[in-house]
Amino acid sequence: RYDNLLKIVGDKHGPETTQFLGHSEHELTVSDIAKHLNVTVRFLHVIRDPLDNIATMAVRENANRKFIKQGRVLDNAYLLRQKMLYYFYLSSINSKLLTRYDVMNIYNEDLISHPKPVLSRLCHFLHLSCSAKFLSDCSSIVFRNNIRWTERLKDVIEMYWHTTQHQ
Numbered sequence: 140r141y142d143n144l145l146k147i148v149g150d151k152h153g154p155e156t157t158q159f160l161g162h163s164e165h166e167l168t169v170s171d172i173a174k175h176l177n178v179t180v181r182f183l184h185v186i187r188d189p190l191d192n193i194a195t196m197a198v199r200e201n202a203n204r205k206f207i208k209q210g211r212v213l214d215n216a217y218l219l220r221q222k223m224l225y226y227f228y229l230s231s232i233n234s235k236l237l238t239r240y241d242v243m244n245i246y247n248e249d250l251i252s253h254p255k256p257v258l259s260r261l262c263h264f265l266h267l268s269c270s271a272k273f274l275s276d277c278s279s280i281v282f283r284n285n286i287r288w289t290e291r292l293k294d295v296i297e298m299y300w301h302t303t304q305h306q
Contacts, residue, residue, distance in 0.1 A: 153185070154196075154229055160240075161232035169240070181265060182240050184233065187247040189226060189296045194286040196222040214287040223296060230303055 160169070173180045197218050198207050207213060236242070243264040250257045255274045262269030 157229045157232050182242045184242050185245045193222045193226050212287050216289045
């Protein structure tokens with residue numbers, strides 16, 4: 140039987156959470172939280188298209204937000220390369236974390252194209268009831284199409300993606 144309430148809600152700040160949990164001293168913190176609150180701690184690992192993820196990191200820099208809002212194209216290979224390397228760093232930490240905790244992988248593309256079954260699996264994973272109304276209230280995610288990537292950066296990201304997904 141499903142519980143009807145979440146006992147712990149996480150955040151949507153993936154890089155900060157990844158870095159926090161990547162330090163071994165915080166592993167004790169997670170188990171302490173679970174023990175103290177008498178709950179099972181579960182993680183949702185949302186996997187997005189690496190290009191979209193890295194583009195979001197680049198756009199979130201203050202100067203770029205205004206630039207994008209004006210409908211302009213971000214054409215800065217140096218910045219994208221910096222964000223790409225940071226993304227690779229975070230991915231290496233996540234690979235280790237996936238083996239330590241109770242994790243459900245959610246592919247963003249699946250969530251967008253088939254939200255009801257993905258959300259239903261998510262509710263099941265979290266031991267929550269999931270009404271038909273809840274499932275029907277799902278909405279799509281907006282993608283950023285105003286980023287200009289060099290072919291070289293796209294090739295490096297794709298090569299990295301395929302290498303790390305088969306480990």
